[in-house]
Amino acid sequence: MNIKSLLIGSAAALAAVSGAKAADAIVAAEPEPLEYVRVCDAFGTGFFYIPGTETCLKFGGYVRFQTDFNRGPGGSSAGTANGGNSDWDAFTRAQFEVDTRTDTELGALRGFIGFRGDADNGSSGRSTVAVNQAFIELGGLKVGKFYNWWDDGLSGESDVLASNTLFNSIRYTYDAGSFWAGVSVDELEGLNTQLVDVSNGTIETDNNVGISAGVGAKIGGAALQFIGGYDTDQEEGALRLIATADIGPGTLGLAGVWASGGNAYYAVSEWAVAAEYAIKATDKLTITPGAQWFGNVADGVTSAGLVGTAINSAVRRSDDFSNRDAWQAGITVDYKITQGLSAKVAVNYFDEDNRDDQVNGFVRLQRAF
Structure with missing residues (x-):
């Protein structure tokens, strides 16, 4: 027996005594593969893939501080947001x-949720948090709570081109890029408007259905x-009708509205025309x-008026339009200021027949992300 045979025999004997087995060996666990967040550029900037899915996600929103002012007759408020006797409200x-x-x-399947909270009058004042928008969109079909085409308007703050713009709706839109056409069924409920029959003083709250439709086109600028x-x-x-065109250093905007009578979409006046010129100074x-x-x-x-004007947005019968005219002019x-931070100032002068003149507007600071 040589030394090599002795060592092998000793090792075998030791293994038999200790009962060691190959299955008892300690094996280090394989690390789980990491999945990094991937950028999704199929739907524009800001989207990223939810890990483990093919769904793209984007967060956004803004924080706004605003002060409305409305200098009415005698220096008192006439329709400010706080409804008190102050001529300004933050x-x-x-x-x-x-x-x-x-x-x-x-097609593209979209789900959107927008939460909005407004705080007014300090800690003891009005403060609300609610779902501002929530909708599902697949191809041209869109269902949920979202802004109607009536929410589109001119870029300035001197025009009043709609009364109510946010509804629970079912809408279909055909969009060919430079041309679109669509139709929407809207629930006209809880719009904070009322029908008042001046002949007998009765009040009827809104609870009905509306039909809206539209077409649009873009050609160059x-x-x-x-x-x-309806x-x-x-x-x-x-x-x-709204038309805009890039002319010179800015954009010219023209608009016209006609209403057969007071309705949920437009109850400000029987007809109106508006114009603006947005000058891109820098x-x-x-x-x-x-x-x-x-x-x-x-x-x-008795209903919610349009903030900043003396015109009231209540739903009216066709014979409830007055024979008074009015005009408003101003500047926005x-x-x-910097990336994501902007300021807006609007000042308007409002004049209605047989009514006192008013100056209204607001100052706004907004951080968007």
Whole structure:
């Protein structure tokens, strides 16, 4: 027996005594593979893939501080947001948005949620947090709570081109890029408007259905939009045309509205025309003078008025439009302070027949992300 045989035999004997087995060996666990967040550029900037899925996600929103002012007769307020006797009112708004999109065999599937909270009058005042928008969109079909085409308007703050713009709706839009056409069924409920029959003093709250439709086109630096809305309960409707064109150092905007009678879409006046010119003074500064003429304005009644004007947005019957005219002219200044931070100042002068003149507007600071 040599030394080599002795060592092998000793090792075998030791293994047999200790009962060691190959299965008892310690094996280090394989590390789990890491999945990094991937950028999703299929739907624009800011989207990223939710890990483990093919769904793209984007967060957005803004924080706004704004002070409204409305210098009415005798130096008192006439329609400020706080409804008191002050001629100015400050409030803070926070908006947070979640946007999800996925490519499917039926087209892009989108889900959107927008939360909004408004705080007013300090800790003891009005403060609300609610779902501002929430909708599902697949191809051209869109269902949920979202802004109607009536929310589109001119870029300045001297025009009043709609009464209500946010509904629970079912909408279909055909979009060919330079041309679009669509139709929407809207629930006209809880719009904070009322029908007042001045002949007997009865009040009827809104609870009905509306039909809205529109077409639009873009050709180079020009755009055209024509929309209409019909309030089935009031049996009244409204039509609106907006046109914009890049001319010189800015953009010219023109608009016209006609209403057969007071309705949920437009109850400000029987007809109106508006114009503005948004001057791009610098990359950061835009100055927009504008004006609007109101023909046969609606009489004021017990409902929410349009902030900044003496015109009331209540739903009215066709014979409730007055024979008074009104006009408003003013200027809006937009300034981009830095990336994501902007300021807006609007000042308007409002004049209605047989009524006292008013000066209204607001100062706004907004951080968008």
